[in-house]
Amino acid sequence: AQTVTQSQPEMSVQEAETVTLSCTYDTSESDYYLFWYKQPPSRQMILVIRQEAYKQQNATENRFSVNFQKAAKSFSLKISDSQLGDAAMYFCAPPQGGSEKLVFGKGTKLTVNP
Amino acid sequence: NAGVTQTPKFQVLKTGQSMTLQCAQDMNHNSMYWYRQDPGMGLRLIYYSASEGTTDKGEVPNGYNVSRLNKREFSLRLESAAPSQTSVYFCASSPEVNTGELFFGEGSRLTVL
Numbered sequence: 287a288q289t290v291t292q293s294q295p296e297m298s299v300q301e302a303e304t305v306t307l308s309c310t311y312d313t314s315e316s317d318y319y320l321f322w323y324k325q326p327p328s329r330q331m332i333l334v335i336r337q338e339a340y341k342q343q344n345a346t347e348n349r350f351s352v353n354f355q356k357a358a359k360s361f362s363l364k365i366s367d368s369q370l371g372d373a374a375m376y377f378c379a380p381p382q383g384g385s386e387k388l389v390f391g392k393g394t395k396l397t398v399n400p
Numbered sequence: 401n402a403g404v405t406q407t408p409k410f411q412v413l414k415t416g417q418s419m420t421l422q423c424a425q426d427m428n429h430n431s432m433y434w435y436r437q438d439p440g441m442g443l444r445l446i447y448y449s450a451s452e453g454t455t456d457k458g459e460v461p462n463g464y465n466v467s468r469l470n471k472r473e474f475s476l477r478l479e480s481a482a483p484s485q486t487s488v489y490f491c492a493s494s495p496e497v498n499t500g501e502l503f504f505g506e507g508s509r510l511t512v513l
Contacts, residue, residue: 290442319501321501321502323502328506329488329506329507330504330505330506330507331443331490331492331502331504332504333501333502333503336501377442377443379502388433388445388502389445389459390435390442390443390444391442392440392441392442393442
């Protein structure tokens with residue numbers, strides 16, 4: 287069975303600082319996509335960033351970037367210049383069964399302190 | 401842009417009652433999914449439909465049934481609700497199966513007494 291581990295149930299960061307959320311996973315796929323999703327208190331899940339496993343270059347979306355290490359099956363999310371609006375639950379989602387059935391980690395609750 | 405619409409947003413049931421959660425997407429996506437979210441458990445896949453006319457079980461399908469009514473609509477039915485099914489349910493859709501990117505509805509909070 288696919289496993290996803292987010293080892294940090296909670297994290298906190300000062301506004302304007304940088305924080306890194308970790309995720310490790312296990313998959314037998316060689317070509318796949320990985321995702322980080324954000325769930326603010328409003329509850330709606332929002333895609334933060336996507337990484338294609340066959341690309342060696344790490345994905346970046348504005349203040350969000352990933353550190354993808356395929357051999358180590360590690361997929362961490364770095365948030366730079368943290369803002370109060372970044373406070374949310376963050377879920378790592380690597381693929382399972384050919385990317386049709388995304389498996390989610392249990393999430394990391396991020397608090398941003400002013 | 402409506403995106404993914406779920407109804408109802410809140411529901412309280414008594415044990416043994418039945419109900420259907422409705423989901424519709426207006427993005428012409430092929431794949432649709434139902435997840436449940438419980439505290440400390442993340443999101444767990446109940447059922448999914450890779451394309452119109454097909455449905456498959458996910459991680460936690462017991463106690464649920466689904467219907468892919470057409471390309472737009474994917475419903476989740478609880479035939480005999482149990483307190484263990486108290487959860488927040490999310491419907492999601494995906495434009496391309498192989499990329500796996502999901503677009504979520506706002507969620508439906510279900511309480512079974």
